[in-house]
Each structure stands twice: as C-alpha cells, then as structure tokens.
Amino acid sequence: MNKDKIPEKIKELVITKIESNMPSNLKLSIGSYGDLTKEEIISHVKKGDEIGKQIVRVHMSFLKAVASGELAKKMISVENE
Amino acid sequence: MNKGMIITLPRNDYVTEYISQFSSEIIREANKKGIKVKNLKDKKVNQKEFEAVIKKLDYKLIVFNGHGSDKTIEGQNEVLIEYKVNDSILKERITYARSCNAAKVLGKECMKNNKKGCFIGYELPFMFYIDNNWISTPKKDKIAPLFLRPSNLIPISIIKGNSAFHAYENSKKQILKNINKILRKGGKESFLFAEALWNNYIGQVLIGNSSATL
Numbered sequence: 001m002n003k004d005k006i007p008e009k010i011k012e013l014v015i016t017k018i019e020s021n022m023p024s025n026l027k028l029s030i031g032s033y034g035d036l037t038k039e040e041i042i043s044h045v046k047k048g049d050e051i052g053k054q055i056v057r058v059h060m061s062f063l064k065a066v067a068s069g070e071l072a073k074k075m076i077s078v079e080n081e
Numbered sequence: 082m083n084k085g086m087i088i089t090l091p092r093n094d095y096v097t098e099y100i101s102q103f104s105s106e107i108i109r110e111a112n113k114k115g116i117k118v119k120n121l122k123d124k125k126v127n128q129k130e131f132e133a134v135i136k137k138l139d140y141k142l143i144v145f146n147g148h149g150s151d152k153t154i155e156g157q158n159e160v161l162i163e164y165k166v167n168d169s170i171l172k173e174r175i176t177y178a179r180s181c182n183a184a185k186v187l188g189k190e191c192m193k194n195n196k197k198g199c200f201i202g203y204e205l206p207f208m209f210y211i212d213n214n215w216i217s218t219p220k221k222d223k224i225a226p227l228f229l230r231p232s233n234l235i236p237i238s239i240i241k242g243n244s245a246f247h248a249y250e251n252s253k254k255q256i257l258k259n260i261n262k263i264l265r266k267g268g269k270e271s272f273l274f275a276e277a278l279w280n281n282y283i284g285q286v287l288i289g290n291s292s293a294t295l
Contacts, residue, residue: 002130027095027211028209061283062276071260078257
C-alpha cells in the first residue's frame with residue numbers, strides 16, 4: 001500500500017465514510033503525524049499522501065477483518081470473560 | 082538489575098500531552114504496589130538524562146511515551162533510543178513503547194540474542210481519537226480513554242506481577258472488549274473508533290521473553 005497509489009474508488013469510499021461519520025469535535029491522533037481534524041483527514045486521503053495511505057490502510061484492514069469473520073471470532077473469544 | 086520503572090512523559094504536542102497525562106494511572110499503580118518509579122518529564126526526556134538515569138538506577142521496566150519510527154523512540158523533541166546507537170540498553174529489560182512503529186525494527190533488533198528481556202510495542206502507527214472540546218484538559222476527555230486505557234494495561238499488568246505475555250494479552254483483550262462495547266452502543270462514529278482500535282490490536286506485538294516478569 002505504501003508505494004502504491006490509492007485507487008480513486010477506495011478514496012471515495014473512505015472519504016464518504018469520514019464525511020458522514022466523524023463529528024467535527026473529534027480529532028484523530030496518528031503518532032508523529034499529529035492530531036488531525038476531519039477536514040485534514042479528508043484532505044490527506046484526497047492527496048493520497050503518506051498520511052492518507054495510513055488512513056486508507058486502517059479502513060481497509062478493518063473491512064477485511066469484518067468480511068473474513070476474523071473480528072467476530074476474536075470478539076466472541078472475549079465476550080464471556 | 083533493580084525492581085523499578087522508568088517512565089518517559091514528554092509533552093511537546095497534544096499527542097504526547099495526552100499519552101503522558103493518561104500515564105498517571107500507571108504511576109499510581111506502581112506507587113500502590115511499592116514499585117520504585119523514576120519519572121522523566123518534559124525537558125528531562127532527553128537522551129543524556131535518560132542514559133544517566135538508566136545507568137544509575139538500572140530499573141528493569143521501561144515505559145516510553147513518545148513519537149517513534151521503525152528505528153527510533155523519541156523523547157521531548159529528540160531521539161532517546163536509536164537502533165544501532167544505544168538500543169542495547171534495553172536488551173535485558175522489559176520495555177513497553179507507546180510509540181508508532183518502533184517494534185518493527187528497533188524492538189526486533191534489540192531483542193536479538195537475548196533470553197531475558199522483552200519488548201512490547203507497535204509495528205504500526207498507534208492511533209487514538211480525542212474530543213477537541215477537552216484538548217486542554219485531556220483527563221476530562223471521554224473518548225481518548227477507549228484507546229489509552231487498554232495500552233496502559235500493559236505496564237499495569239507487569240507492575241501487578243504478571244508476565245509480559247499476560248500483560249500483552251490483557252491489553253489485547255481489553256481492545257476487543259472496547260470494540261464490542263462501541264459497536265453495541267452504536268452511534269455514527271462507532272465504526273471509526275472500532276477501526277482505530279483494530280489498528281492498535283493488530284499492530285501490538287511482543288518480542289523476546291514472554292515469561293519476563295518484574
């Protein structure tokens with residue numbers, strides 16, 4: 001992912017998700033990239049820069065974990081503890 | 082090596098301010114258990130001071146709060162630990178680094194040829210959301226603890242006498258519990274929170290001796 005360009009359709013998907021789900025009072029902290037507002041996150045994804053790629057990676061990784069059943073399996077394992 | 086903890090508490094931006102303020106839980110637990118603690122705060126989180134303290138006190142548990150990269154862990158605006166420079170000082174200790182990516186190269190390399198120490202950290206950027214309304218009073222923030230408390234559990238579990246593996250597992254289980262709680266509660270931001278928590282879950286690794294205890 002780091003060296004590749006983010007496909008436009010994936011950018012659109014991630015941006016739509018952030019636009020509709022991230023309240024404006026929230027900021028996202030990604031280590032040395034600092035704390036980012038909703039607008040800054042969207043701008044990085046649009047540009048497809050290093051921060052944008054990290055944000056897309058996080059979204060895709062979660063989607064894969066949901067789709068593969070990995071997340072559900074892990075959550076069941078701690079549900080009764 | 083002596084039973085005790087050195088913890089770095091830099092505050093050079095909001096990210097480090099948050100993780101340092103939320104570290105008070107870790108220090109409180111150490112005090113409760115009678116574990117000696119050396120706090121390195123603000124400007125004192127520099128390489129010279131850190132190396133001097135570690136040499137003098139020789140504490141076994143090291144907790145880093147600060148920015149990081151594949152090969153470095155930072156303090157207050159400067160590198161504290163760097164691969165091939167001074168990473169050998171971590172070799173036989175129990176290290177928890179709440180620093181992005183530092184487990185990737187630095188953590189792996191400093192645990193090579195070593196049977197005693199262990200390194201718990203992240204191979205990915207450590208992520209958390211904050212409520213901007215509380216940015217100047219982080220402890221009042223209700224969002225950040227969802228991400229920071231599970232990570233605090235790593236040193237807290239070790240302070241309580243558990244093995245590094247137990248501490249690592251405790252933290253990971255708490256991340257999953259928080260994902261579960263958030264998704265059940267609903268709300269439009271729930272998936273964003275769950276994604277960031279999942280990132281920390283998959284990024285968190287333990288390298289070295291998983292049976293290590295304080």
